[in-house]
Amino acid sequence: FATFPGMPKWRKTHLTYRVMNYTLDLPRDAVDSAIEKALSLWEEVTPLTFSRTDEGEADIKILFAVRDHGDFIPFDGPGKVLGHAYPPGPGIYGDAHFDDDEQWTRDTSGTNLFLVAAHELGHSLGLFHSADPRALMYPVYNAHTDPARLRLSQDDVAGIQSLYGSPSVSPDDPAVPPEPVPPGPETPAACDPNLSFDAISTLRGEILFFKDRHFWRKSLRTLEPGFYLISSFWPSLPSGLDAAYEDTSKDIVFVFKGNQFWAVKGTEAQAGYPKSIHTLGFPSTVRKIDAAVFDKEKKKTYFFVGDKYWRFDENSQSMEQGFPRLIVDDFPGVELKVDAVFQEFGFFYFFRGSLQFEFDPDARMVTRTLKNNNWFYC
């Protein structure tokens, strides 16, 4: 099985769905029944529950359409493409579309709606295509499958449970994604104009913005960032981090506080940590790191301390000669000291107070100065 890039999934266990319109090929109750049965396949093996709504916004919107239908991915007439669906998220994300140029049927004389809906709704929940021909999430429609006997394959079950856990586990089980933290008076507000960040790192295609005990988790696919307690993902990590970076070549995020650093792979803390920052080659005069960023192209990590920076070669696992150097000499336009930094789209984004500096490492210049929370579309 596979999940979508960035592993998008629903951050709640109760989801709403809405059937936006109906095909003329089937009675309405046959469509409703096919969708309900398809969702119940996934409901049986996860903590997820579904309820139907007939008006307003729903997490999963289901519609029948032909050719161009407003999402830039037109259907192709009878045959070939039967449907498509979007991974979890707001708006169109999570929605499932069915090509109404197919002949939808309850049996297998035409295209069985239940079989296709069960597959598409697997996408709506976050599963990508499986390479296992026995799996429901295999991309090719199998007209020989008996809809009455359809069961999820072991591969489908393993896939969906990798996202949501099994129905029997308690909400405290780490397999179940933590619920987002509701904002309260004591929690930082994403759109506070004076907001500053402790540390920022990418993680498997997402961006994590750390502040005190919390972090915002921003996927480039979604507008709204998730907001979580650090301890809900990584119980062994401290709060109030100084710096963080992702070594994408190792799929590890390193986080720093004081003279120690930790390593996590996904939600798993790595054994052997915390370690002293001096094992990286810093002199004893360095007591803490302000910010760190891994350069994916050069496989080097930049550590920012006060108005200077060090460069660490991840291949040789050693601090490079000739450092520290002054930040202002090699990153002109960036303020003297930085709170946090990460790399995205080939740029370095430096954060200082409520400001952010987009730095082009090839042109060696700041290309834009931004509010630091513009990633949250404030």
Add this chain to the structure above:
Amino acid sequence: YPLNGAARKEGSTTDFVQQYLERYYNLAKDTKAFVRRRDGGPVVDKLREMQKFLGLEVTGKLDSDTLDMMHKPRCGVPDVGD
């Protein structure tokens, strides 16, 4: 110039294969499926990727099993991510 039947058939199959690989296997849009290269080129690589993913014999060639599979009804979500 009107094409003869055979050429038209070959052309339409090539276009179909190219579109299929572009849509589901991220074949670059400007790839020329007709261009023969010693190393096989991107179309052959993508055919192999498709054959491997869908559990077919991996030949890198547009054999009848591969073409049949491409004509089967399927989900519109690509098989490989960006």
